[in-house]
Amino acid sequence: MTDTAFRREKMEEGWNRPPLIEEDGEAELLEVAMGPHHPSTHGVFRMDLALDGERVVRLKPVFGYLHRNHEKIAEGISYLASMPYTDRLDYICSLTNNWAYALAVEKLVGQQVPERAEYIRVILAEFTRIQNHASSIGFLIQEMGASGTPLMYAFREREKILDLFEELTGSRMMCNYMRFGGCRVDTSAAWLDAARKVVDGLPGFVDEFENLLSTNEILMARCQRVGILRPELAVNAGITGPMLRASGVNYDIRKVDHYGIYDRFKFRVPLGDHGDIYDRYMVRILEMRESITILNQALRDIPGGPIMDAKAKIRGFRPKPGEAYGRIEAPKGELGFYLISDGGPNPYRYRVRPPSLINLTVLEDMCLGSNVADVVLIFGSVDIVLGEVDR
Amino acid sequence: MIVWMDQFFVLLRNWLVGFLPVSLQGFAGVLLSVVTIVLLFPALFALAVWLERKGLGRMQNRLGPNRVGPFGLLQPIADGIKSLTKEDIVPLSADAPVHFLAPVVLVVAVFMGFAVLPMGRNMVLVDMDAGLLFYFAMGASTELAVFMAGWSSRNKYSLLGAMRAVAQMISYEVVLLLSSVAVVMISGSLSLTKIVEAQNHYTWGLPHWYIFTPWGLAGFIMYAIAATAETNRSPFDLPEGESELVAGYHTEYSGFKFALFFLGEYLAMFSISGLGSTLFLGGWSAPFSFLTWVPSWIWFFSKLMLSVFVFIWMRGTLPRLRQDQLMNFAWKFVLPFTLLNLMVTALWRFMGEGWERWVVCSAILVVVYVVMARVSLYKEHIRPRRYRYAD
Amino acid sequence: MTPLTGYLLVAALLFAIGLAGALTRRNAILVLIGIELMLNAANLNLIAFWRYGPHPEALTGMMFAIFSIAVAAAEAAVGLGLVISIHRHAHTTDLDNMNRMKG
Amino acid sequence: MLGEGILKGMAETARNFVGSYFSAERMTTVEYPEERIAPIEAARVFPFLVYDTENWEAGLRCVACQICEKECPPKCIFIEKSKDKKPDAIGKPQFYPTRFDIDISVCMSCQICVEVCPFEAIKMDNVFELATDDRFGGLLLDRKELAKSNEYYHGIHPTEAARVDARLAAEKVKADAKSTAAVVASAVKGAERPAPPAAGGV
């Protein structure tokens, strides 16, 4: 059908007719759906907004556009086979996901982890944290409209870290590296040297980032006093990670649980006083700096030794009945795995406590009354990954 | 001075026209100049697009387009062919005639502005007594085109984007007008040729460009800010702010209509930079007296490209403002300061020749700038912060 | 026909169109558009008379037209502002409906 | 003050802009089809089957034990076990896969098949240039397409391959020792009774 003919036909059907005026001319609310395909929702997230002018009066997040049935699949496959799936939860930080899952299983079966493996885990987790924070800030500024430059810088550093990951684990993003009772392959001395070199370059990168952004008036104007989250609400709503600390609550699972060997390292927990976007941004920047100090200590102190518990089993892994909840401080917040075993080779119940999803609980509270343009920023400052939100 | 090079285009035109009967000469001359304008600037547009993509690439540590033709120079042409042959979609509920007219109106309005820009000595299409007024009159029509585009698409993002764009453009148009008034006050003419002539003197080898006076510098900065906003360039590109409004008022445009918008935007950028360099940077005059032998049009176009590069540079660096901040900035900072600058300009004239006026005028402007900047930052609660740590 | 006549006729025609618009449309904004047209027609007269008048150098008609542009613009601002404010109270821009409400 | 931070940021981009012409640190682009990032030894993309001798079919190490098929998380391996046995590379009669398909359009490159395979028969390749417009023809690999020689394996993962070879050699030595022991034992027994017909190791 030609265009004209098509249009004519459709017009006869009344497509083009403007709607008749309504009786009540009340200034109505503008209902806009942001997403699932929206340039700034990091993928497939949707927010149903009601706007009064440009002011947000209602915001309902809609999830599930990336619901990949991770938990259901995990209940049908062996404990080990779920490990590569955890990579795909928060696909920016696969190694911390590995760790959280390994930790939960180790709790479930009471497995010990050799010291060297613990060090490697810390190193990888802190690298992951740095690249996650850098790219999350990059995405945040991207949403602020900065045509990609900060994101490019973040990805430039990220590539260096990913190279390390690939050299060690074989894959850039989906590392599938940790095992119950240790790690899959050992690091070589060359790798450690390369890692040290990357760590040496990181402070310069953070400085560059800060020069580019931290004192930029536009950024400050857009971020300060926007999307404020009060600490009481944050705790009550189960917010974790940098977002919680930006609200001034001192709660870092690395300090609280001392999982792994975090009690051996000296590092500080930066806290914000305003709970706005700028604080979240700065807390991430400062956490990157703290991570660098942890990395320096870990790379200095890493001992020799095995990387796998000799008693650990790969095939025929069947935990005794029972349950365990293991959690770590992932870059985005508390990542927990809750496992129930019925003695079989597959978990009876496998549950992921996704920080991203729970951190979104307060999205509406933070956005109410602010401008639409702020919504994407507030959303960006939460730092979520859809793979984890929807699982 | 090598006159023939300076007057190359003029002589070329006269020479070509000389082949025609006298009765047609006037017509042919005009036609030739017009055709030059209509072809030259789109070519420049292609160059600028290429420059932008390459420049942004370089700022972001990458190469940018380099596969299509030498150095990727043919990239814009490929884009042109693609756009030309792409399907043209007009949404059914859109207002088809207005939807069709909007890009055309935009391009026409922008092209008209070039009529009064002197691109070199004796190189101006029409040298009118009210040239500047004409320029602004034409510039005012672009707002209508933008509105037409957004409204006729009948898409929420489009309309919202268009309304934002219009609000932004009208706000900064005032600043644009008023900062040019200062120049007119000193040069005593609305004719752009005369304004250039007025700056084309040298003392100690340095030109009398208005940017080298306190009021001129202040005016230029305000002009530059307004020009950036007027052409919807970063950091004022929020009408097409993709992070919240998808693609703003041209969301529903495809094919060459979209390309026309793109073209119109860049042409507007050229014309506004051309006007800026004419008003404050001495137009086609050379920066040093010993360089006057270089053809005037070279100076004009190098100034033009330089300002285009600054536009690109800003785009590569800055995140964008929010609508309210942008409007507040226009009305509460830029406009008052521009009005003050008018007064200072008057003062400049009344103080006569002498060093005192330099001191007094600079002092007034600097003090007021600092105070206003401080106050407005304070009022918006924008300040750097300190962070506390928990161990 | 002298040029002036032509201009005057155009002005008269515009004036009549504006008047007709102002009198027949229901939408208050369109009524204002009609009025704007009438004002502009008057402006055209002013300039035409200035141009073909005895003393074009005196600038009177021209200046008058410029002032008139300013005044008409101000009128438009206030008029449309009124329409908006009425719309806010009556939820309509329809003059017929407004009358009905009043009555 | 207003403008300071903006200028600082602009200086930073300018530094990168200028730097991109001089330092490799600031011009990180690797022009892919012509230049390549130095291959990383550990890199893994899709699995392949290792064979030892010249003949790919006879030399496949895989004995169709189907452990990988069972452990593969997305279940993208499909194996049909042979009914008969064939001698493998070292001449031991083994089952072999009559069909070994991997749907690499499903494979998640997790390496679990490699980890669980007791026979070092399946390893990870590092070829990633597999884009195709043919969904089934191009992405469903059968055992012929999957078979790669041990030399190839050595070429892409030298360290790992050396380790594997050493292990296999050690195992072979052990197996040989065992079988000689068995032979000796049976010889000892055979001295008493007539030797049983030679059958494959159990």
Next chain:
Amino acid sequence: MSPVFYLISAMTVAGGLAAVLLKNTVHCALALTVAFAGLALLFLQLDAQFAGFAQILVYIGAVAILVVFAILLTRGSETPKDGVYSRNWPIGLVIAAAVFSVLGWAVLQSARVLPNETAVPKVTVLDIGNALVGRYVLPLEIVALLLTAATIGAVIVALHEKEGAK
């Protein structure tokens, strides 16, 4: 009386007609800008360069924007159910026609006495500027007063919403 004049007049009148006749209010506003542009061109024809450009700047650049804003603010772009013309539109039409006949008649009547070609006046912006602060300084101040008053008036009339929000 050049063909250009006819062309421009036709455009102006057509724009004006469309502005009062079209159904969609936004279309009316756009047609209005055509009429304004035509008028500006007529001004240019009359050698009133400054007035012509001022007309474009003020009317197309500002008043037209004001009108479309007003339309969008009042949801005026939707076609009302019961027609776009007033109930007593015939009366209006009759009045307008009458006015036009009277005016036209008067113009044509006086056509003979109206002056023909005069010399092209040389008016520069400089002259206008001088006149503005010279002879016309009083009107200038009055206009300033008027404009300020109009700002305040229009803003007060249109404000309301914000106060409600406060």
Next chain:
Amino acid sequence: MKTMEEIKAAIEAAAPGAGVEIVPNPSPSGQHSLRIAPSHAVAVATFLRDDAELALDFLSNVTGVDWLDKEVTEKVKVTSTVTKTVDDVEQDVEETVEETRKRVQPGCLEVVYHLFSSALKHGPVILRMKTMNRTDQVELPSLTPIWRSAEFQEREVFDLYGVVFKGHPDLRRLLMWDEFKDHPMRRDYVDPDDYEYEPTPHDAVLTRANAHKAAEEAKAREGTGAGL
């Protein structure tokens, strides 16, 4: 931190009749949990949150678990009085015999809450609640009014398991679309039959794909038959 027993005692003191029950966890993690009666859940939760010594202000995780109806084989000691001759005297002796019986233990849906304290930095304290069955009595009180963090997680449990939380402010499906009818995380959920083609077919998948194909073909045949 207090031990489970102490917490149990504290709860029982604060909310009498709460029916708290310690569920032991045999795994090395040693994370024992408390099962509370749904009727008292809100009171217990409020107490746990507001009690100064516990201050469990941070609800980390909410999980649904589906326990299917289970056929349990248990050995029951049956005591009966039999008349026996002991020492030549007939006596009524109580005798215990072990009998193997089978019975269906009704399934239920369970919701597990993991609580921590952000102020005192201890935890986890694990609460569990059970529905009566898996079909119609699947209501539990919502703890969202006490801990906001339960909001999305309880919605998720509702979506995937079908537990209806009373008192939840906005109980809609979270992950699946609104028209969706099933609760896919339940263990007896049957996947939609969309295996049209499987290049690497696997036991169940293969059978289903074949069945699907057969059904499709039958449908097609029927369709043409009807058409004729």
Next chain:
Amino acid sequence: MAVDEGLKIELGKQGVFVTTIEELYNWGRRNSVWPMQFGLACCAIEMIATTMARYDLARFGAEVFRPSPRQADLMIISGTVTKKMAPQVVRLYNQMAEPRYVIAMGACAISGGPFKQGYNVLKGIDRYIPVDVHIPGCPPRPEALIQAFMTLQKKIDEQPLTGAGRPRHLDAEAQGEFPVPEQGAHDLEPTSNKGVWTVPVVIR
């Protein structure tokens, strides 16, 4: 060129003209493929990485990620298409202006990948819309995406402007609308578009 040789000679001059136009057309189309800003899951991160400094998709003139489908030429399905998302993806594809291309990036987009056992995961986007290039991998390396991109360019280059082998968008009769599936009570309805997806026969 796939234009029939005989036809070419027959057409003589006109044929040469067509070829030149065809070459120009394909050259322009090939070198200016603007992808849609559209990411679904993990693969999207690698897609973003592809546009970043290290790999720089911009070298091919493809860095203009357009947020609006109207202006985009290429839809990179980068990630898992869930059943909840599928209707949106199909609608977006429909809203793109011709010519439009689709790259299915990663295992999930091609077949559901690791998640294909999931109840909410679409087992391959090619059930609803035609896919031009598949890239296996989970996630495919950035270079793999570039290679796929070049495969697409090659494919474009081989498309004749006229004649029987011409691509879908040049053929007035060919399908232009791809029905959007509905979300039903248990599954998408229909589970595949029969016009696009025919169950293939694989001979082994």
Next chain:
Amino acid sequence: MASNSYFSLAVLFLAALGFGLAPLVLAWLWGKAFSPAKPNAIKNSIYECGLESRGDAWMQFRSAYYLYAIIFLIFDVEAVFLLPFAVAFTGLGAAACGAMLVFVLMLIEGLAWAWAKGVLTWA
């Protein structure tokens, strides 16, 4: 001279119009010749993030837009007076400048009033 400059403008106008229209016509011709437009109800409906569009876009806006437009209008008009004044400025005496100062100040007063009233606060 004046008519000549208008003539140039007219030519430029036509050329610009041609420049705007020619590619559109060309694109249309291309579509006719080779690549037929294939409209359908999904393609030609409004884009809204991949969902079906709900509600009409031609909705009511806030009056803030109008307030700014008013002030813009006033300043536009002011500029019309200011420009000729500025041209004459170099030759004017203090009195004339004073008159203009009064003019400008009066408008600034309007602006200041609006500022104080909160009109210039975009919320």
